[in-house]
Each structure stands twice: as structure tokens, then as C-alpha cells.
Amino acid sequence: MRVLFKTDYNQDVKFAKHSGYVFWYALLLAAVFLAPVALDTYWINELTRVLIYALAGLGLMVVTGFTGQVSLGHAAFMAIGAYTHAFLLTQGVPFIFSLPIAALTSGIVGLMIAIPASRMTGLYLTIASLAFAIVVEDLVIHWESVTGGNRGMVVDPPALFGYEIFEAWEYYYVVLVLLIISIALVLNILRSPLGRSMLAVRDSEISAQSLGIRVARTKVLAFLLSAMLTGLAGGLFAHFIQFLSPETFGILLSIQLLLMIVVGGLGTVHGAIFGAFLIGLLEALISILKDLLPPAIGTQPGLEPGLFGLILVLFIIFEPEGVYGRWVKFRTFLESFPFYRRNTFKRQRSYLKTERMR
Amino acid sequence: MSFFEIENLSLSFGGVKAVDDASFAMEKGEVFTIVGPNGAGKSTIFNMISSFYAPSHGTIRFKGADITAARADEIARIGIARTFQNIELFEHSTVLQNLLIGREIHNHVPVLRQLIFDPGMRRAELAHRRKVEDVIDFLELAHYRDERIANLPYGVRKKIELGRALCVEPELLLLDEPASGLNPEETEDMGFWIDDIKNDLGISVLMIEHDMSLVNEVSDRVMALNNGRVIAEGSAQEVQNHPDVVAAYLGGAA
């Protein structure tokens, strides 16, 4: 077992809590940077998809995992990012400007949604986010001059400083670098007052207020940040699929994003990343499963959403801390072996909370 | 002008008059205690001070300023912090995070700089950290620093909630039943801390408490409430021996 002796307050502020972190994360970083050398185009593409999901999931994590506002409409922010980016490219705006503008547009829409939504709680907010996603989908279908409507829209390959990116591995690096920057920004927020305010709003709005936290402002900022990250993922996704059509960003994608962060582990950055990998794996499994099953079942249109929904429910009931939570428990078990107590993660006692603020 | 006063405060829930024309005033440096049977309206007074409920009638004044209409999130900035009867901690965060959240009103770094976490931001964060560490030392919480609240026993949570309110560095501290659920030993500690909070930190304390040994030990003045009305005020002894108070606790109509 590792016992941490703290000698400096900086240790709690730093990303890496001890030298073990530095080693393992450096190894991980080396692995993801070298991955394209070892993999063929198909797997590089799969990995790119996972990284884009991770970025979108990170966005959703900010609002749902950290701030506690469950959104069932995050695919809409991906749509806004993707279409804004694709449209700007057709207007001759260069990639390096178009992508941030797309993220910002998505962020501003998120801000506008959040101002009324910050007064809602729980289920109402979730339903409002769902309604918002449906409105955006409709808008995409009917605003043909910009989005191509149901005919869809072709997305050109990205060009960086006049250099066109055609190869899968080149695009992989673009996505990877943006993901790493985004993770760093989110980690910064988490060790700052704003991030702590988010956690406070999630766990107890009244005591957050009594400490001077502006609850509505915190939620609005969370939505802004969240929509920007998910919008950025949308812009990157546009190049990845090369062709945008309204059904790409439907409710299924929203559920998939939610599934990702729940399965990965709500409330942690790790959770978003783990979740993206698991969903990537799950998608691959489902496509294999589809071939194995008798055609009558395998070709049912509801198979994917049904399975996603089922897994979501199972995780919420049996493993609410997600795969990352399970991993933390496992690691604690190994580190403290043979002194592990079965009840280490059991809540000591539960206390009844009454409705009134006594 | 008193340091803190409420004047003719009233609030009803449906037909129930939870607080009925209550008034009192306390001075700086005092420990002022509200006692009264269950449902007397004690916590409702706190919730009106916190601006969770708006009184239907009356005024709340702090250092001469009328704060009745202040927003709930302004109360801490004005200089009033509180604890809750049913412990309202941030369950899924660590002790350290909970205490740092108590520093919210002292944070002045704009969001964009928090995002970048520049050296100035780091310095600000370390300064908060030092303050929090003072509170950790004061309440002897060092042992639990990195534990998640959900894993901690009741008595420790109670201390952490007190600590979080101290991190606000308030001038007035509201404690809603600080000793409820504590064993005799922990209750005694709580008494010492309340004394220290008053004498060493110079924070005035407005407290609700049922445990009479604690009330007697720390209170400068005591007020008794029954059915939302003030029925007695004075020293702990005077209030306890007041016939209306005795009647209220025996269940008779006061």
C-alpha cells in the first residue's frame, strides 16, 4: 500500500498526485501517440471515433457528472458544432478558425438554453433538453440552404495551413491533441473554485447557496463549457464521417453519450474516457452479434437503442459508480492486500433526509 | 443599534403559524441560544435569515442594514454562515473539497484564469488552502482530509460542517442543533469549540440547541420559543425556570 506523505500544499493542486501517476500516465501518453505506427487504417479510424466520443462525453460529463443536470439532448450540440463547422468550410473559412467558431456557436446556444433551464431541476430539465434536441433536429431538416436538409451535406477533408489532411493517422493526431487540451482545461476547472461550485450544486443546492455560490450562474457556466466541448467534438466528427445527415445526431446518439458517462463512471474525467472506449467496444460487439443472431432478431431496428437502454438501467442499479468506480475498488484491494476490508466502500450509515430544511 | 436583530418576524405554512411575531436582538461577541420544543419554529427562523424562506412580515437587520430581501447566495457575503440540522454536506466530495467550497466568497479569480490556471491562480488556490488548513488544525480534522464524506461517521460530519462554515470567515455563525446526534464526549468537545469560536476567532454565535448542558455551558443569553412565539428571554437559568417554558416542555399550552 502506498502511503502518501504530504509535505507541500502544491501536492493537492498538481495533476499528478505522486510519482506513480507520472509514470503510468506517461506510458499511456506514449501508447496513444505511438498507436498509429502499430495499427492499420481501420483500427486508427476506430480509435479516432473513440477519441471523438470521449471528447463529446467529456462535455456531457461537465454538465451531468459534475453539475448534476441530466441532459438527454447533447447530440444536438454535436449537430450544431458539426453543421456550423461544415457550413463555414463551404464558405471558405479555414479549418483553424472554423472549428473554434463552431465550438463557440454551440457554447452560445448552450448558454441560451441554460438561462431558462437553470431554473428547472431533475426530470423537468431532462425533458426540456430532449425537446431542445428534437427542435434542433427539425431545424437541421428544414434549413436546407445551410444544412442540405434530408439530402445531407458533404464535408471536405480538413486543411491545416494549406496542407490537406487525407490520411487517417494524420487526423488521429489532430483529434488526439485537441482531446488532450480539452482534458487539461477540464482538470483545471476541477481544481478551481468553479469546478468545486459545480460539485456543490450537484450535491446540495441549499448548502451551496448558504456558502455564497450562485447556483444559476454555476449551471449556466457548466452548460456553456459543456456545449463548447461537445460542439467541438461535433466539428471533429463532421470530418470523420465526411457526410452529415439529420439522423446522424438523433436521440440514439444522445442516449449513447449518457450511457457512456454512466458506464464509465459519473463525476470523473476518467469516466468519460473509459466510457468512450467501452461504447466503441460495445458497438463492435453489437455488429458481430447482429451477424450471429437469426435475421428476424438481428435486423430489428430497435436492437441497438434497446440494448443501450438495458445496459444503462443495469449500471444505474448495480454499479452506479461505473467501470472507473469498480477499477478504483479493485486497485484499492490490490494495494491494501491482505488488509482489505470488505466494507471499505460501504457507506457507514445512511441518514434519512426529510423534505423540509430543518 | 444591535449587531443582529429580527423584528416582528412571521411566517405561516398553509394554516400553521410556524413563526409568529418573533423579535430578538443580539450583540457582537455573544453566544445567543434559541431553545424550544419540536416544531416551535426555531429552524424556520434560521431559514428566513438564510433567505430560503421570505418572511410574510417583519425585518432582519445585520449591523444596521436591512437584509430581509437579500438573495440566499448574498447572505454569506454579508458575513453570515450556517450549519444545518440535518447536515448538508457535499456527500461525494472529499473533506478538503468541502472545506474549500467554504472559501467561495473569498475567491476573486475570473473564470477564464481558472480555466488556464496561471501562476496567480495557483497562488490564490494555495492561500485558500492555507486558510483551510488552519480550520483543519482547529477542529482536528487532519486525519480525514482526503476521505469522501459518504464514508465518514455522523460525529465527524458534524465537525466538518462546522469547519466548512468557519472557512467562510463569517462575523455571525448560525448553528442549528450542533450537538444533536453526538455522544456526551463529542458534545463536550463541541462546547469547547463554540467557546473558542467566540473567544479566539471573535465570531458571534446564534445557536439552536436542545441539549441543556451545552446550552448552560456556552450561552450568554437564551430565548425560548413555543408555537412560533417568544415566551421567555434571559440567562439560561432564568429561561429554564420560567413557568411558560416549563409548561411548554410538559406539553401544556403556554
Ligand SMILES: Nc1ncnc2c1ncn2[C@@H]1O[C@H](COP(=O)(O)OP(=O)(O)OP(=O)(O)O)[C@@H](O)[C@H]1O
Ligand atoms: N417547508 C415547510 N413546509 C411546511 N411546513 C413547514 C415547513 N418547514 C417547517 N414547517 C412547519 O413549521 C413548524 C416549525 O418547524 P421548524 O422546523 O422551524 O421547527 P423546529 O423548532 O426547528 O423543530 P425541531 O426542534 O424539531 O427542529 C412545524 O410545524 C413544521 O411542520
Ligand SMILES: [Mg+2]
Ligand atoms: Mg429544527
